[in-house]
Amino acid sequence: MSLVPGRRHTRARTAVRPKDTPDAIVARLLAQIGWARVRIRYVLLDRAFYSASVVRALTQRNVRFVIPMVRRGHAVERFFARGTRGWFEHTIRCRRSRDGSAPVRVAVVPGRSWHRPLVFACSPGFERLPQVILDYRTRFGIETSYRQLGECLARTTCADPVYRLLLVGVSLLIRAWWIAARGVTLGEIRWNLILILTPVPIDTHQPETQTQPPTRPPTTA
Structure with missing residues (x-):
């Protein structure tokens, strides 16, 4: 199936098992996209994929990304402060040391309420703050x-x-x-x-055909 501009197409899907990690899920989906020979400009992920392992998986494949930042830990509180706006540098650190860390660029965009700015973890390649939020809003169609x-x-x-x-x-x-x-x-x-798809019930009653002799009504003497 060819891609039609202006329409949404599902080009990859995968089963998610209880032990699957977010970076493994992303890797499988990207592999399917690569097999379909679809060029990826950037990916817009849900906040459930905000992790250092996912960022590293995308960085190793040279895939640009935008992921909403999860407000977790004291290091990110400054991004969610009232009136904050602009680009910042940040390193995502996982709770488990074996997952390592990953550097990202942080885009802080004022939301509808000035009390809650919109914070995104981005890869290099995004330069304008308004474009980040406009690009991510296209994901809501998903x-x-x-x-x-x-x-x-x-x-x-x-x-x-x-x-x-x-x-x-x-x-x-x-x-x-x-x-x-x-x-x-x-x-x-x-x-x-x-x-x-609903099966039609078969009628077991066999109607009389014209080849069968007609039945005569009973006569009285």
């Missing part, structure tokens, strides 16, 4: 896509991650079908699929 994915996702009690990942893939295909079928609601797409 939240809408995720909600629509949930509306198409089949329910199951199966714990097999491969099967559950298959259902996610089917849900993404249904959403892509809905986007291509303009003027049709997502509910109509779901209902049509139910009609298509």
Whole structure:
């Protein structure tokens, strides 16, 4: 499938197991993107991926990134102070020493409320503060896509991650079908699929055919 400007496309997906680390998840997704030969300008990650291991994984692959900073530890309190604005240097340090550390550039942008600025950990290559927030706002469409994915996702009690990942893939295909079928609601797409996939019950009653002799009504003497 070719990429169409102005549309959102799902080019990679992976199952997440309890022992998977964020950097391992990012590495698998980037590998799938590389296999699809899609050039990455930069990645916009959720705050759940704010860690030194993820930053190192992206830096080693020369991938630019923007990640919301998690307000954790005394070293980052200065970025969340009222009236703070601009670029800063910071080193992310993990709680576990084996995870090491990673340097990042910090972009502090005033939010809607001056009491809570927006703080992002960025890679080199981003120069203008307004552009950082404008770029990251484009990620909010992913939240809408995720909600629509949930509306198409089949329910199951199966714990097999491969099967559950298959259902996610089917849900993404249904959403892509809905986007291509303009003027049709997502509910109509779901209902049509139910009609298509629901098996038709077989009627065991065999009606009489014209080849069979007609039955005569009983006569009275």
